[in-house]
Amino acid sequence: DGGITQSPKYLFRKEGQNVTLSCEQNLNHDAMYWYRQDPGQGLRLIYYSQIVNDFQKGDIAEGYSVSREKKESFPLTVTSAQKNPTAFYLCASKPSGPNEQFFGPGTRLTVL
Amino acid sequence: DAKTTQPNSMESNEEEPVHLPCNHSTISGTDYIHWYRQLPSQGPEYVIHGLTSNVNNRMASLAIAEDRKSSTLILHRATLRDAAVYYCIGTSGGSNYKLTFGKGTLLTVNP
Numbered sequence: 001d002g003g004i005t006q007s008p009k010y011l012f013r014k015e016g017q018n019v020t021l022s023c024e025q026n027l028n029h030d031a032m033y034w035y036r037q038d039p040g041q042g043l044r045l046i047y048y049s050q051i052v053n054d055f056q057k058g059d060i061a062e063g064y065s066v067s068r069e070k071k072e073s074f075p076l077t078v079t080s081a082q083k084n085p086t087a088f089y090l091c092a093s094k095p096s097g098p099n100e101q102f103f104g105p106g107t108r109l110t111v112l
Numbered sequence: 113d114a115k116t117t118q119p120n121s122m123e124s125n126e127e128e129p130v131h132l133p134c135n136h137s138t139i140s141g142t143d144y145i146h147w148y149r150q151l152p153s154q155g156p157e158y159v160i161h162g163l164t165s166n167v168n169n170r171m172a173s174l175a176i177a178e179d180r181k182s183s184t185l186i187l188h189r190a191t192l193r194d195a196a197v198y199y200c201i202g203t204s205g206g207s208n209y210k211l212t213f214g215k216g217t218l219l220t221v222n223p
Contacts, residue, residue, distance in 0.1 A: 033210075042213035043156070090156070098144045098203060103155030104155055105154065
C-alpha cells in the first residue's frame, strides 16, 4: 500500500539529547514537509523540501535540522538547541502542483 | 500566505447538513483554498480544495464567494465520524504551496 510512515509512534528522550524522527513515503511525491503541533493548537511548519538535496526553513526551524538525500525519505533531527521539543510531529508529502498533502500518523516526542 | 478566520467551534446534529465558514479577505488571485480535518492524535486528512468555482467531491462541497473573500465547507449529512477539527487554509502563491494551519473549527456532532 502506498503511504507515509513515521516511526516510532511514541518517543522519549532525556533533555540535552539529539533525536531523529523518521519519515518515509512510497508515493513518489516530490515535496515533503515537517510540522509540529502543540496541544490545542494548529500545525506549524518546521521545514519543507520540494526536491531531493534541497530544503527550506519553515516558520519555526530553530533547533531543528533535516536532510533530503533520497526522494522517499525526509528525516527530522530535534537538537538540544530546541528549547521546548515535547510535541506531536507530523510529516507530509505532496505531488507537484496545488494538490493535497498526505500526512503520516505522527510521532509524539516527550523530552524528560 | 492568505490569512484565514474561522469560528473556534460549531455544533451539529447527526444527519443534518453542516456549513463551516471561513473568511480570507487577504487572499490573492492565485491562492487556493484548502480544507483539511484532523481527528485527535492523527494526522490531518485532506477534504477539498478550490480556486474560484464551487467544488464537490465524495466528502464535501466547497462554496467560494464570488469575491473570494470567504468560503463555506458543506457536509451534506453529518455523521459522528465527521466530528473533528476543520482547517481552512489559503496556500501561498508561487510554486511552494506551503500550508499554514490556524487553530481551525472544532466540529461536534450530536447523535
